Amino acid sequence: MVHESGGSLTRVELAELLDVTRTTAAALVSDLSALNLILEHDADPTGRRGRPTTNISPHPEGPVVLAAEVANDRITVAEVAIGGQLKNRKDVKLESGDPAEAVDQLDQVLHERRANLASNCAGIGVAMHGLVDDDSGLVVQAPNLGWENVPLGRRLRQSHRLPVKVDNDATLGALVEAKRGAGRLARTMLYLRSTVGIGGGLVFDGTPAPSRRGWHGEFGHLPFGDTRHRCRCGAHGCWENAINQLALAAAAGIEADPVEANAAADDVLNRAKAGDAEANNAVARICGILGRGLGSLINALDPEVIVLSGHVQRLYETDPATTVDALMSASMRAHRQSLPPVRSGVVEHPALAGAAEAILTDLIDSPTRLLAPN
Ligand SMILES: [Zn+2]
Known part of the structure; x- marks a missing residue:
């Protein structure tokens, strides 16, 4: 509860949220304090009379997770503790296009970070833009990096002797938005995130839906x-090619290079917001295709809330009316009575935060297994 709330709680609030007695809450606080996970301290003085209250916050010297994201041309690394705040986020240029050399570089970057950590390292989470075998951490295919069957999880486990989680960036983004973000407290959340391609996930009760x-x-x-x-990817008619940054630029009559796609899309979106008619037409056309897809996904998955991140979020925010019209026309009549709300993602750097969340989830589920008491 302290982690998911992101800040601090009083003991009374904790007991209410967990639906336990105050005595039980006090015992839990004592156990978790002994593990350096949380810290109990006096609440800010309010000047009021009465019994002093104490706040419970993440422990400042508690365990830290190293999170990394490997994108086309760079590795981003950050430290994340209980509470989920990203610290010391830094980009490093990916020095080689060769997968083995890139994995060596990532391993070295992580070792350097660990050497400078003041706290215990509880594990390593890595977000990859591609297909990942989520049990073993095998990167099956990362098309933009040119990686195929790279055993990244095994390599990092052997090198660091720590829990390691490697997963798809959008799956990890879905996890963290469901736990601590725009999908918190919803039982089923559909998440869509677009950077280069469009990925996502369906999260049920804080856990990504299982699949083979x-x-x-x-x-x-x-x-x-x-x-x-x-x-x-090898298939025909893929949705992402019809709504991505290149498609938006093309709809506005701009033939952009893939490397210029982000800038070209930003330009169209900014012009649309400023009232440019041609740009607005382009955005409306793409939002129509976005909305039709969302309506179809509602028919298939019946989510309680839809959370958008990245390019699809910016599209929706620029023309919500056209998106919702198309969504309505594609969804079954029964759904139209109470459509799930479409929200924007609120977690910053969702792939990195999600990579850490995957390790923190295990840590919080069984702290005594992973940490020895003080
Ligand atoms: Zn495809």
Whole structure:
């Protein structure tokens, strides 16, 4: 509860949230304090009379998780403790296109970080833009990096002798938005995140929906686009090619290079917000395709809330009316009576935060297994 609330709670609030007696809450606080997970301290003086209250916060010297995200041209690393705040986030240029050399570099970056940590390192979480076998941490395919069957999880476990979690960036983003973000307290959350492609996940009660290999959530490769077009994934008609940054630029008559796609899309969105008619038409066309896909996903998955992150979030925020119209027209009549709310993601750097969350979830589930008492 202290972690998910992101800040601090009083003992009374904790007992209420957990639905336990104050005596039980006091015993829990004592156990978790002995593990350096939380710290009980006097509340800010209010000047009022009465019994002093104490606040419970994440322990400042508690365990730390190292989180990394490997993108096209860089590795981003940060430290995350209980409470979920990202600290010392830093980008390092990826020095080699060769997977083995890139893995060596990531391993070295993580060792350097660990050497400078003041606290215990509880584990390492890595977000990859690609398909990952979520049990072993095998990177099956990361198309933009050119990686295939890279045993990243095994390598980092052997090198660091710590719990390691490697997973898809959008799956991890879904996890953290469900736990501490825009999907908190919803039982089923559909999450869509677009950076280069579009991924996502369905989270049920704070856990990503199970699938055979953890490859679910590739919503960008559903055929909501033009079926004459072949996608880099091998399928035809993929949704992401119809709504990504390049598609938005093309709708506005701009032939952008893939490396300029983000800038070109930003330009169209900014012009649309400023009232440019041509840019608004382009945004409306793409939002129509976004909304139709969302309506279809509502029919298939019946989520309680939809959370958008990245490019799809910016599209929706620029023209919510067209998106919702298209969503309505694609959803079954029964759903139209009470459509799930569409929200913007609130967690900063969701892939990094999610990579840490995967380790923190295990730590919080069984702290005594992973940490020895003081
Ligand atoms: Zn595809």
